[in-house]
Amino acid sequence: MKPPLLTVDGLTVLFRTEDGPVLAVDAASFDVAEREVLAIVGESGCGKSVTALALTRLLPGSASIGGSVSLTGRSLLSLGESQLRDVRGRDIAYVFQEPMTSLNPVLTVGRQIGEVLRRHQGLRGAAVTRRATELLDMVGIPLPGRRVGEYPHQLSGGMRQRVMIAMAIACRPKLLIADEPTTALDVTVQAGILDVLRDLRGEIGMAVLLITHDLGVVADIADRVVVMYAGRVIEQAPTEQLFAHHGHHYTHGLLDAVPNPARHAEGGLREIPGRVPTMRSSPDACTFADRCGSADDTCRTARPDLAPGPAGHLVRCWHPLQPANAVLPADIGEGPR
Amino acid sequence: MTLALEVVDLVKHFGPVRAVDGVSLTVAPGEVLGLVGESGSGKSTLGRCVVRLLPVSAGTVRVNGRDIAGLSRRRLRPLRRDFNIVFQDPASSLNPRMTVGDIIREPLRLHRIGTATTRRRRVDELLDQVGLQTDVGRRYPHELSGGQRQRVSLARALSAGPTLLVADEPTSALDVSVQAAVLNLIGRLQADLGFACLFVTHDLAAVEFLAQRVAVMYLGVLVEIAARSNLFSAPRHPYTQALLSAAPIPDPLLQRRRRRVVLTGEIPSPVNPPSGCRFHPRCPVAVPECARTVPPLRPVGPARELVACHLVHDDGSGPRLA
Numbered sequence: 089m090k091p092p093l094l095t096v097d098g099l100t101v102l103f104r105t106e107d108g109p110v111l112a113v114d115a116a117s118f119d120v121a122e123r124e125v126l127a128i129v130g131e132s133g134c135g136k137s138v139t140a141l142a143l144t145r146l147l148p149g150s151a152s153i154g155g156s157v158s159l160t161g162r163s164l165l166s167l168g169e170s171q172l173r174d175v176r177g178r179d180i181a182y183v184f185q186e187p188m189t190s191l192n193p194v195l196t197v198g199r200q201i202g203e204v205l206r207r208h209q210g211l212r213g214a215a216v217t218r219r220a221t222e223l224l225d226m227v228g229i230p231l232p233g234r235r236v237g238e239y240p241h242q243l244s245g246g247m248r249q250r251v252m253i254a255m256a257i258a259c260r261p262k263l264l265i266a267d268e269p270t271t272a273l274d275v276t277v278q279a280g281i282l283d284v285l286r287d288l289r290g291e292i293g294m295a296v297l298l299i300t301h302d303l304g305v306v307a308d309i310a311d312r313v314v315v316m317y318a319g320r321v322i323e324q325a326p327t328e329q330l331f332a333h334h335g336h337h338y339t340h341g342l343l344d345a346v347p348n349p350a351r352h353a354e355g356g357l358r359e360i361p362g363r364v365p366t367m368r369s370s371p372d373a374c375t376f377a378d379r380c381g382s383a384d385d386t387c388r389t390a391r392p393d394l395a396p397g398p399a400g401h402l403v404r405c406w407h408p409l410q411p412a413n414a415v416l417p418a419d420i421g422e423g424p425r
Numbered sequence: 426m427t428l429a430l431e432v433v434d435l436v437k438h439f440g441p442v443r444a445v446d447g448v449s450l451t452v453a454p455g456e457v458l459g460l461v462g463e464s465g466s467g468k469s470t471l472g473r474c475v476v477r478l479l480p481v482s483a484g485t486v487r488v489n490g491r492d493i494a495g496l497s498r499r500r501l502r503p504l505r506r507d508f509n510i511v512f513q514d515p516a517s518s519l520n521p522r523m524t525v526g527d528i529i530r531e532p533l534r535l536h537r538i539g540t541a542t543t544r545r546r547r548v549d550e551l552l553d554q555v556g557l558q559t560d561v562g563r564r565y566p567h568e569l570s571g572g573q574r575q576r577v578s579l580a581r582a583l584s585a586g587p588t589l590l591v592a593d594e595p596t597s598a599l600d601v602s603v604q605a606a607v608l609n610l611i612g613r614l615q616a617d618l619g620f621a622c623l624f625v626t627h628d629l630a631a632v633e634f635l636a637q638r639v640a641v642m643y644l645g646v647l648v649e650i651a652a653r654s655n656l657f658s659a660p661r662h663p664y665t666q667a668l669l670s671a672a673p674i675p676d677p678l679l680q681r682r683r684r685r686v687v688l689t690g691e692i693p694s695p696v697n698p699p700s701g702c703r704f705h706p707r708c709p710v711a712v713p714e715c716a717r718t719v720p721p722l723r724p725v726g727p728a729r730e731l732v733a734c735h736l737v738h739d740d741g742s743g744p745r746l747a
Contacts, residue, residue: 131600230690244691245464274463274627276688279671283687301601304630304673307680327677345605346675347630356612357605357634363570 091161092119093295094143094263098155101135101142105150111367112138114319114375115155117394120263123289125296127310127327129303129342133364135319136299140265143297144176159262178208181256185268187248191240197224197251198236204258223254226291227284246277253284260292267299282309303346307331315339318375319367321394325401333411335403338376374406382407427490429454429589429621430475430508435484435494437467437474441696444470446645447484449722454588457615457622459636459653461629461668465692466642472591472625476510477501488589506536506585513594515574519566525552525577526562532585551580554617556610572603576610583614590615593625608634629672633657641665644703645695647722651730661725661732664704666746684747702735710736710744 101113113135120126128136142153144164157164159179167175176182184190192200201220205211211219217236224232227250240248249269256264266285270278285296286309298310306313306327313330315323315338323336334340344358362379372391377383386406397403399411430452437445445467452458462468473479475486477493486494488508493501509532512518519528526548533544549559555576566574575595582590592611596604612635615622624636632639633653640650641662649662660666667686674680688707693699699706705715714735722733726741737743 131602246691274692275629275671275673276463276667277691279673279685279687282673302673303601303675304680307675307677308673331675331677342601343675345602347605347608347634348675356609359606359609360602363572 090122093122093124093160094120094297095158096139096143096155097157099139099142099157100154101138101147102152102154103150104152109368111319111369112151113142114367114370116316116319116321117155118314118321118324120295120297122262123293123295125285125289125298125309125311126314127298127300127306127312128314128316129300129306130316131301131342131364133318133366134316136316137267139316140182140267140297140299143265144172144180146176146182174208177204177256177261178259179261180263180265181259181261183249183252183256183264183266183269185271187245187252187272188240190252191248193240196237196239197243201236201251201255201258204255208259219258220254223258224251226257226288227251227254228280229254244277246273246280249273249277249281250284253281253288257288257292257294261294263295263297264288265297265299268301269298270305271300271302278305285309303343315342318365319370320375320404321402322376322404323402324394325399329399329401333399333401335397335399335401335408335411336376336405337380337382337407337409340409374404426453428452428487429456429489430623431485431487431490432471432475433485433487435471435474435486436482437470437479438482443645443695443698445474446695446698448642448645448647450640450647450650452589452621452623454621455615455619456638457624457636459632459639460623460625460642461627461632461639462642463627463668463692465644465695467645467695468625468627468642469593471642472510472593472623475589475623476508476591478510503536506532506538507587508589508591509582509585509587510591510593511575511578511582511595514598515571515578516566518578519574519581521566523565524562525557525564525566525569528566528577529562529580529584532581536585538585547584548580551584554583554614555580556606570603571599572606575599575603575607579607579610579614583618583620586618587620589621589623591623591625594627595624596631597626597628604631611635629669641668644692644698646703647731647733648704649730649732649734650722651732652728655728655730661730661737661741661743662704662734663708663710663736663744663746667709670747686746702733709746712736 097117099116103110130136141147143157198217198220202216205216205219221232221236229235229250270281310327312326314321317338323339341360374387374392377387392404392406394402394404397408428451433449435448460468474481481494485492529548529551530544552559557576596607636653639653639656641648643664649665660669667688670686690707701717702715702720705711720733720735722731725732
């Protein structure tokens with residue numbers, strides 16, 4: 089078997105804040121294979137975005153990063169800043185949620201895409217504009233020859249996000265990290281962006297690490313899913329397997345909390361009582377224990393490992409759900425009072 | 426029967442921007458009408474006109490049979506206890522310097538409802554109804570989570586006992602698991618208290634969960650109104666079909682089998698909306714007629730549901746895009 093494109097092993101991110109340390113990512117480990125779309129899902133504060141940024145050390149100085157990240161066998165966290173700059177944009181590119189805050193409002197679209205081409209590919213002059221126009225065409229922007237000379241404010245939100253993707257794929261990266269790329273967009277626009285990501289994966293053979301809270305998007309595009317909760321990876325499975333045979337009680341709660349037109353929830357949506365805890369350090373316990381209806385003393389006093397569960401995929405739970413019996417009515421209680 | 430809300434030919438222009446351009450809809454007492462649309466459709470503007478947070482440019486807004494569109498602020502004030510609104514972001518719609526109890530009490534005080542003692546009791550009762558403990562009343566909004574703050578917004582909106590609640594994207598700023606709790610709560614409160622609700626959102630799944638009827642807005646006008654189950658199982662307007670097909674279903678087996686209606690182009694500017702049917706430049710099945718005449722919102726099919734499309738026949742049949 090081919091080695092994975094990206095290997096993340098024991099990634100830990102600790103922020104020093106005025107209120108003391110915050111453990112944002114707690115020994116996260118996962119792989120991304122070539123041409124794979126891996127989704128990291130979770131709610132606010134679960135550590136998914138910090139994980140994405142930590143991969144190329146795009147974090148402020150208050151963060152200390154531990155563990156290892158390697159791209160095609162090359163360790164990224166030990167690289168110097170200038171070497172990392174070569175990796176960012178060339179081997180690993182990012183697309184963020186809000187394109188307007190990621191684009192420079194006073195530079196034309198062509199100029200901004202050109203910056204990547206100049207920096208990493210040494211293109212100059214008319215070749216830059218030509219290539220930028222090609223890239224805009226690749227991401228489905230109509231009239232790319234005209235758009236290349238326009239400013240971000242002249243474009244709609246969907247078009248701006250396409251520009252961000254054009255910029256990200258300018259150097260045919262091996263890995264595109266897309267952090268909530270469609271969250272700020274309308275659904276009809278989102279559908280177009282997801283199509284672009286899908287097409288590009290085939291065209292330039294890149295893998296996509298998709299950070300999202302939207303299980304609909306995950307169902308649409310992801311090959312595999314990593315579920316994060318309170319800084320830890322708590323479940324990891326191929327997409328269909330995760331939706332059908334999830335083992336973690338949190339994953340179960342999350343899936344049932346989403347209104348699903350295909351599966352009427354007449355009795356109300358499932359609520360998960362309580363809130364996501366902020367971790368100061370890594371507890372010897374399951375971080376979901378306080379909100380889980382199936383938790384017992386083991387859950388509160390011993391840390392579960394991410395290990396193969398009843399359905400065969402990785403689950404971090406002392407009492408994982410059985411695949412044939414993935415719906416236990418009593419495992420998550422009524423809403424908070 | 427007096428309708429809880431009756432909007433007739435409502436127009437709201439911001440200078441040259443025709444945000445709402447002739448919308449008529451009704452909400453029956455105790456009914457939840459979902460109003461869906463994408464950015465720029467005018468759905469939030471409509472919601473704000475309904476509660477007169479924005480003055481209307483033309484048209485009628487009747488709440489319990491009384492036209493409030495043209496009333497002066499002074500004459501409107503006593504009527505305001507009958508309707509209220511909940512916003513998307515509770516952090517920016519709750520006064521940070523007031524305690525939760527004072528926030529919820531404010532409408533009672535303004536409308537001179539009850540005495541100090543009964544108001545205090547009413548605040549406790551409301552906190553309980555929205556699933557908060559009574560000691561939350563002594564806390565400030567910044568001490569609460571997003572979901573708790575949205576519960577406070579609901580308690581405030583409902584404290585004077587309105588017959589109509591406008592909910593403008595009430596769950597869009599919340600996390601998935603918190604959204605579920607707030608949607609459940611709105612459904613439960615609505616069933617218990619019986620107010621009518623105009624539920625404005627871009628979240629089709631939330632509407633499907635909560636609304637009995639659904640109105641779909643595109644570029645300032647309504648394109649379709651139908652019972653929830655009919656709209657989701659057999660959308661008639663091409664735009665409704667495209668919108669529903671674009672929203673991914675959180676089920677990989679189903680989602681990957683679905684056929685999607687891909688729209689070309691972008692939502693046009695509301696300054697110069699397209700001629701005829703506003704959706705025609707992006708509509709995959711448009712015919713020349715669509716660019717020429719505006720399709721009226723007219724009743725079709727056995728249930729006489731409303732759709733504005735030249736291509737939908739009187740019996741409700743019409744183009745199927747996916």
